[in-house]
Amino acid sequence: MALKQTLKELWHKLGSPRWFYQISGPWVTGFGVLAVLLLGVGIIWGLAFAPPDYQQGNSFRIMYVHVPAAMVAQSVYISMGIAGLVLFVWRMKVADIAIAACLPFGIMLTSLALFSGGVWGRPTWGTWWEWDGRTVSTLVLLFLYIGIFALREAILDSQMRARASALVAMVGTINIPIIKYSVEWWNTLHQPASITLTAKPTMPAEMWLPLLVMVLGMYCFAGHNIITRMRLEILRRESGTRWVRDLVLPESTLKGSG
Amino acid sequence: MQFDSFTDFIAMGGHALYVWLAYGATVLIMIGSTVALLLAKKRQISQLRWSAQAHNDGTHRTNRADMETGADVEYGAEKL
Numbered sequence: 001m002a003l004k005q006t007l008k009e010l011w012h013k014l015g016s017p018r019w020f021y022q023i024s025g026p027w028v029t030g031f032g033v034l035a036v037l038l039l040g041v042g043i044i045w046g047l048a049f050a051p052p053d054y055q056q057g058n059s060f061r062i063m064y065v066h067v068p069a070a071m072v073a074q075s076v077y078i079s080m081g082i083a084g085l086v087l088f089v090w091r092m093k094v095a096d097i098a099i100a101a102c103l104p105f106g107i108m109l110t111s112l113a114l115f116s117g118g119v120w121g122r123p124t125w126g127t128w129w130e131w132d133g134r135t136v137s138t139l140v141l142l143f144l145y146i147g148i149f150a151l152r153e154a155i156l157d158s159q160m161r162a163r164a165s166a167l168v169a170m171v172g173t174i175n176i177p178i179i180k181y182s183v184e185w186w187n188t189l190h191q192p193a194s195i196t197l198t199a200k201p202t203m204p205a206e207m208w209l210p211l212l213v214m215v216l217g218m219y220c221f222a223g224h225n226i227i228t229r230m231r232l233e234i235l236r237r238e239s240g241t242r243w244v245r246d247l248v249l250p251e252s253t254l255k256g257s258g
Numbered sequence: 259m260q261f262d263s264f265t266d267f268i269a270m271g272g273h274a275l276y277v278w279l280a281y282g283a284t285v286l287i288m289i290g291s292t293v294a295l296l297l298a299k300k301r302q303i304s305q306l307r308w309s310a311q312a313h314n315d316g317t318h319r320t321n322r323a324d325m326e327t328g329a330d331v332e333y334g335a336e337k338l
Contacts, residue, residue: 039288047281048259048267059273065284112287116280123276221288228295232302245310248303
């Protein structure tokens, strides 16, 4: 019972933007430091130390930026869908702030995945762009991100904006399994997953270890970027409140009364 | 190290254009967006500081105005 009470209180607190702002400061620093370390190591490892592919040669090194970007772009969308559900069921303000923060990041990373994919496709498949299942469903992912972003710009009423974007975010998660299984459902140029949680990788360790480092680094980059955006949005929304004034003018409690 | 020389490394076995485009875009996006965010943060904090100061000055002026018109002598006395 006591545990249930604690969890309930924690859940309640999580909904408060002010509380989120207060606890998330160290997360930003942590994610930032980890992102710089992991991405720094991963990029050098992938570019110079991983062995070249026996068929693709050095163009295969694009994998180390393409796969993490595509993976994180999808994970961020799933998080946004969950935030949409939380907003819809519990009306949590922080969930709307999370959606607002995920959108620009998602647009950026999905574009990067598509761009690096095209640049990899040119020497490997002989084309910059191919209408294959995975490429098209990733393009749909980009349009979903842009669509929800535009939707939010178009709706002036904040409650309506929150609910509409939460709904589209939830419905759009249907696209994620489509991206995942596209390589099995349709004839495609994309190869099936080389690394899964359930089976042994088909790549040697010196090839997939740098990929793992890059994926972790990309997640940390996402954490840093999205939480920073959330904190900025919280400050913006709460700009008239006393705690924000006290935060930006630490001495205002003393001077303000004079 | 998989390359014999720096020139080799830059050439990427003939795939220089593709490899460097992909990595360049990635690094550019990462650094660019982080710098943009930090600048936005700086701008927002100084803006908030300005409006918080205006808010405090606002209350200050109101109190002074009250005192000057002599409308609220007790209020002034209370502050001593």
